[in-house]
Amino acid sequence: MSQRVLSITVLVVLLSLSVAGTGSSVLAFSPATAPFERTWARTDKPVADMAVSRTWMWGPEANTGPMSEPYVESPGGQRIVQYFDKSRMEDNSYRATAPWDVTNGLLVVELMTGQVQIGDNQFQSHIPSQANVGGDANDPTGPSYTTMAMVRQAAPLPDGATIIWRLNRNGGVWNDPALAAMGVTAAHRVNVPNLNHQVASPFWAFMNSSGLVWENGQLKNTSLFESPFYATGYPVTEAYWANIKVGGVYKDVLMQCFERRCLTYTPGNPAGWQVEAGNVGQHYPAWRYGAQPTTEETVWAVAAPSGPPITKSTSSWESIPGLQKTIHMPATGPVAITISAEAGTSGGGRLHVRALVDGGAANPSDAILTAYQIVGVHSFTFVLDTVTAGTHVVEAQWLVDSGHTASMGDRSLSIAAAPSNLATGGLVTRWAHGAAISNTSNSWTPVPDMSASITTVNGANLAISVTAESFTSSSMGRMWVRARVDGQPTTPDDVVFAQGNAGGTQWRSHSMTFSAKGLSAGSHNVQIEWLGDPPYTAYMGDRTLAVHASPASASAGVLTTTSVTSSWINTGSTSWATIPNMTASIVTPAGSTVAIRLSGEVDASIGGRMFVRALVDGQPASPSDVMFVAYTDWGGTRAFTFTVTNVTAGTHTVEMQWHADAGLYATIGDRTLTIMGWPTH
Known part of the structure; x- marks a missing residue:
C-alpha cells in the first residue's frame, strides 16, 4: 500500500475493525519504512516463515499503516510510528543510527500511569488503562494495567527467592506455597534510579536467549536481542502469578511488566511459546485513540424540595416525601444509604x-433518628453488604411512637456504592443491632462489631463514617469516639460523640466522619473505639460503620476529605462566612452527582441556632441551607449531606459556610468535610 502517513481519524476506523482481546487484528500492513522492516524481520520473519517456533516480538504484520504522532524533539514536532500487536515502532533516525534508529516506546509505563509521552520531558495526562495485561479481554478478574500500577512500588524479592506471589485484579497480593512447585525464582535484580525489581527466571532466560534471527538477508543463529533489555526495557513490577482466562479457560500464568512490554509465562504451553509478549501494541492505541474514558455511577443523592416541615402522627411505616431514588449498581457489592434531616418529635416520642x-430493609432494620423537639439535623447511615449489579429502588421511611407527632424539615437521601475496580476506590460496611451496649470506662476500648478491613492502592485515602443511636446518663456525661487505622490516629483524633439525654433515656442518632490519608498498598484494619466519662454511663444502640477508600489522585474522583482537629471556634455573624478549613476540590466527569457531607462537634448559645450551607463553585447545593444545631442541654456530633446533580466535567470547589442568629453565636470544634462524586475510569 502507499507509504503516506495515515491520519489519526483513519487509525480510529482501523481500530474499530480489529479483533478485541488476545487475537491479532484483522487488517494487516507491511512495515512502513526500511528500518521498520529490518527491525521486524530480525526476530519475527523466522517465526512468520515457520523456520522457528517461538513467541512473536512484534506480530505477524503491522496493525496500522505509518502514522504521525507528536514528539517535541522530532523534526517539525512530529515523528513516524507504526503499531504492531506487541508494541509500537518509532522513527528515531533523526538522532541515532541502526539499530537505535528504531525505538519502541515506553507504552506499558504510559498505560499504567496515564502519562502519554509527547517529548523527552513533555507529557499529557490520561486515565490509566483498565485493559487486561494478558489473557482474554473479557476476563473480569485478570490483572489490568491499573492493577500493575498498584504494585509498582513493591519491594524486590531476595536474590534467588522462589516466586509464589499471587495477584488479583484489585491489587491483592498473597503467598501460595503450592506455586513453589513451578520452580520460578528471582533471577536478576535491576536497581537503577526509581526502579528496583527482580526479573523472574523464565523471563531472564528468554531475554538472554539465542536462536534464529534474520540479518543481512539470511538466517543466523545468535542472540535474540541486542541487549537483555532492548525489547522490554527495565522491569517496572515484580513478577506475579495470576489465574486468568485464556481462550475461555482459566489457568495460572506468571506475568511481569517492563517499561516497553509485559511478558507472560505459561508452563503448560508448547516449547517456544511458554514465554510470550503481551499485546501492548493493541491495547495502547485503543486506549489512547479509542473511546473516551467511561464512567460508572457510584454516588446517588436526592434532596426534598425546601418548604414547611412535614409532620406524621401515625405509628406505621410510610415513605418520607421526596426521599426515593432509583440507582443502577455497576457491580455487585456493598452500599451505604444515609438519611439526613432537620427532625424532631413532640413530648419525648421517638x-x-x-x-x-x-x-x-437495609441494616439495621430501623434506627431512632431523634426523640426530642427539632434542635437541628440528625443523620443515620444504613448499609447492605451485597446488592447485585443492576437497577434498584432505594426509599426512606419513617414512623413515630403512638400518641406523638414527628416533623421533618429539609432532608436528603444519599447512596454510595463501591466502584467495580479498586483503582478508583472501595467500600466496606459493618453494622450492629440489638441490645444496647454501655461504657463507664475512661480508657479507650473497641466498640463491639465496629471494625473492618479494607484493601487499598498505594497512597489511598479513607473516609471512615460511624453512626450510632447514643446518649449519656446525665447532661454532664460525655461519650468520646475515635477511629484508628492499623492502630494509628486518624483526623480528627477523637470527638465528643454524644453528651446528655435531655432529661431522660432519649436516644438520638449521632454521626462523624474521620479521615486517614496516604496509606500504603494492601490491607488495613479500621477500628472504632470509645470511652466514657465516669461516674456517668455512655450508651450505644444500633450502629454502623462505612469505610470509603479513594486513590490519592483527585482525577480519579470517588471522594475527597478534609478534616481538622480544632479548638472550638465561634461565629456571631448573621451573614454567610466560610467555615475555616472546610473547603476542598473534586474532579468529576460530565453529568455527575456530588454528595457533600459536613460532620462535626457543634453547639450554639442559649436561644441560638447555627445555619450551614454548601456551595459548589459559589452556587448553593440542595437544600439551600439547614439549621444544623440549636441550643439544647446536650451536645455531640451532627452531620448532614447536601446534594448537587448534573455537575459539569472538570474540577469543582466545594465550600462550607455558616452563620448564627443576631446577637447570639454558634460554635464548632473538630470537623470533617467529605465530598463524593462519580469515579472516572
Missing part, C-alpha cells in the same frame, strides 16, 4: 427511620 432497597 422518630424511627429505615432504608429500603427494592422493598427490603
